[in-house]
Amino acid sequence: METFLLLVFAAVAAIAALLELSKRQSSKQETTNRDFIRFRNNYVLVYALMMAGDWLQGPYVYALYQYYGFDRGQIGRLFIGGFASSMVFGTLVGSLADKHGRKKAALLYVLTYTSGCVTKHFNDFNVLFVGRIFSGVATSLLYSAFESWLVAEHKKRGYDEDWLGGTFSQAVFVGNGLMAILSGFLAHTLVELLSLGPVAPFDAAHAVLLLGGLLVLATWTENTGDDNHEQKGLWHQLSTAVRAIQKDRKIALLGAIQSLFEASMYTFVFLWTPALSPNGEKVAHGMVFACFMMSCMAGSTLAGRLLSDSARHSVSHYMKNVHGLAALALAVPVFFHWNMQSEDEDRMPAWASTGLDWRGRIQLVAFCIFELLVGIFWPSMMKLRSQYVPEGIRATTLNLFRVPLNLFVCLVLYNVGSVPLSAMFGMCSLFLLTAMYCQHSFLLLSVKSRVQSQLRKGLSSSFHSRA
Known part of the structure; x- marks a missing residue:
């Protein structure tokens, strides 16, 4: 199995390298503004470290709970704790970030996530559940x-708005790609090679x-969503964000697209382990995770190329294809798990096979394709949100977008012990197809708004010329 994983890893690494080379040859000349370059590099480094803290845990969350002896239903309830926490407290912390400062919110992220890491040392369901709340x-x-x-x-310092897409692309490339790969290898080394246990x-x-956190504390300045934030309460932040979503259909569609895509993605995070080993096959979690993240890095590189030439590649146009292909990728395991009984997926016998069979390998390739599309999705969605989500309520609105996705994932995980894998992957594919439809609607609205704006400008210039 490890030979096959290395072949997959080498293939997606070659794709990533070719995409990066093509991007550099075809993209516009980069800015030489030294202040901006320092600013961008600082953000990318901080984002990479914060994402590394998240990625190090990714490959072994499910495996650690299995190691402690919990079945799939219990593990599902633990995951519910995290998503329910994100749903209940997410909008609250988003409003606090807009009101009291995003730097403080970044430091709070460090505090809550490290607290969640500490709980992983305890083989106690209640303690682990509290840890999932912190993680949410x-x-x-x-x-x-x-x-x-x-x-x-970026806006406060007066940098060119076109440079923002490049920063998002680099942040995803390094944080969601490179750091995730290194984290996967490090996690694999700590657990498998050094035998330090799944908590390492x-x-x-x-x-x-x-x-x-130390880097944020030393180098970041504070900013808030509104200069008059001291006079505005949390309810004002929430109500303003809700009104913005209701008033502007484009913002509502962005929220729907994000919720649908991320709901499928987070369900996939929970399901890929039992999907690849339905009969207890031993999976090298760190190596598989590294393959996924290399695919994600290739996708972010491709997104960087697309975003750098927005005149030729409309974000809304190519994102329709991303959602459609993602739906096809997650439809692959539906066929392989159609007739499998859900109770078979709970067993992890000691005599289990030491490698993936041909069905597992085909699914692994499909999952790598899905992760490549995830790599395109993140910087592209960040770019769209930066254009349409109001600055004063940005963090609040982004967390409101996460409420329906967290609710969906909680419902799925609550029934995970009784719902077959094929049905859950089928729901993910359906959600992604719905996201494609929402993206098409968003595109039509954007074109309509642009045409109306041009007509108004034409009428205005005609009136002034006559006057």
Whole structure:
């Protein structure tokens, strides 16, 4: 199996390298503004460290709970704790970030996630559940506070708005790609080669997060969503964000697209381990995770090329294809698990096979394709959000987008012990097809708004010329 994994890894690494070379040859000349370059590099480094703290835990969360003796239903309830926490507390911490500062929110992310890491040392369901609550709060902060800080600081310093897409692409390339690969290898080394146990990656994540927190504390300035934030309460932040979503259908569609895609993605995070080893096949989690993240890095590189030439590649146009292909990729395991009984997927016998069979290998390739599309999705969605989500309520709105996805994932995980894998992957594919439809609607609205704006400008110039 390891030979096959290495072949997959080498293939996606070659794709990533070719995409990066093509991007550099075809993209516009990069800015030589030294202040901006320092600013961008600082953000990318901080984002990479924060994501590394998250990625180190990724390959072994499910495996650690299995190691402690929990069945798939119990593990599902633990995951529910994290997503429910993100759903309940996410909008609250988003509003606090907009009101009191995104730098403070970034430091709170470090505090809550390291607290969650500490709980992994205890083989106790209640303690681990508390840890999942901390992790849920941290996840809400990770996907709202850092992006909000970057957009606000970028605009405050007067940098060219076109440079923002490049920063998003580099952040995803390094944080969601390179650091994730290194984290996967490090986690594999700690657990498999050094035999330090499945809790070792969580200790490593603790150290990396503290390092990132020190860097934020020393180098970041504070920014908030509104100059009058001291006079505005949390309810005002929430109600303003809700009104913005209701008033602008494009913002509502962005929220729907994000919720649908991320709901499928987070369900996939929970399902890929039992999908690849339904009969207890031994999976090298760190190596598989590294293959996934190399694919994600290739996708972010491709996204960087597309975003750098927005005149030729409309984000809304190519994102329709991304959602459609993602739906096809997650439909692959539906066929392989159609007739399997869900109770067979709980067993991890000691005599289990030491490698993936041909069905597992085909699914692994499909999952790598899905991760490549995830790599395209993140910087592209960040770019769209930076254009349409109001600055004053950015973190609040981004966390409101996460409420329906967290609710969906909680419902799925609550029934994970009784619902077959094929049905869950089928739901993910259906959600992604719906996201493709929402992206098409968003595109039509954007074109309509652009045409109306051009007509108004034409009428205005005609009136002034006559006057």
